[in-house]
Amino acid sequence: xxxxxxxxxxxxxxxxxxxxxxxxxxxxxxxxxxxxxxxxxxxxxxxxxxxxxxxxxxxxxxxxxxxxxxxxxxxxxxxxxxxxxxxxxxxxxxxxxxxxxxxxxxxxxxxxxxxxxxxxxxxxxxxxxxxxxxxxxxxxxxxxxxxxxxxxxxxxxxxxxxxxxxxxxxxxxxxxxxxxxxxxxxxxxxxxxxxxxxxxxxxxxxxxxxxxxxxxxxxxx
Numbered sequence: 001x002x003x004x005x006x007x008x009x010x011x012x013x014x015x016x017x018x019x020x021x022x023x024x025x026x027x028x029x030x031x032x033x034x035x036x037x038x039x040x041x042x043x044x045x046x047x048x049x050x051x052x053x054x055x056x057x058x059x060x061x062x063x064x065x066x067x068x069x070x071x072x073x074x075x076x077x078x079x080x081x082x083x084x085x086x087x088x089x090x091x092x093x094x095x096x097x098x099x100x101x102x103x104x105x106x107x108x109x110x111x112x113x114x115x116x117x118x119x120x121x122x123x124x125x126x127x128x129x130x131x132x133x134x135x136x137x138x139x140x141x142x143x144x145x146x147x148x149x150x151x152x153x154x155x156x157x158x159x160x161x162x163x164x165x166x167x168x169x170x171x172x173x174x175x176x177x178x179x180x181x182x183x184x185x186x187x188x189x190x191x192x193x194x195x196x197x198x199x200x201x202x203x204x205x206x207x208x209x210x211x212x213x214x215x216x217x218x219x220x221x
């Protein structure tokens with residue numbers, strides 16, 4: 001069997017994470033059916049609008065109602081004409097129970113981020129259980145490079161608990177997702193247009209911030 005670090009993103013369901021957990025030597029069976037975990041995309045919350053050319057912004061991927069979490073994967077789609085991908089990193093939540101975190105996949109394909117994180121080692125009682133509750137799974141950093149709206153949509157989500165099911169496979173946690181979007185205000189230009197002349201004067205219109213400003217310049221005779 002190939003080890004997890006030789007499996008590229010895009011393996012079939014239970015591929016990369018399944019190999020990772022099997023490689024880590026999981027044992028034991030899953031308990032009762034879990035409630036649904038919710039993954040939420042959380043853009044920056046601020047009273048000030050995000051403007052083109054502003055400093056980098058962080059988008060959080062949150063998880064609520066997780067149980068014994070051992071690993072996750074997701075893809076996040078965005079508009080590369082509005083946002084430029086800078087980085088994605090795991091939050092301490094996944095390793096908060098003491099399990100060793102490894103994130104073997106971190107890719108950006110011009111509008112589609114792919115991120116995978118797993119934890120190593122056997123679960124309780126042989127080892128350490130994964131975290132429960134709610135927390136931030138990942139922080140995605142963007143640079144606002146253009147004006148407009150960008151969707152922030154999750155796909156290819158997989159959550160795995162630190163336990164095996166009755167078939168001996170890593171237990172997949174049921175989930176739902178809540179996507180988001182971000183609006184970036186574009187830079188205002190100052191295009192000037194000569195529209196005509198009258199009575200020895202040149203009328204120039206300046207479009208500033210969507211409004212019209214009229215400047216009257218007289219020509220000397």
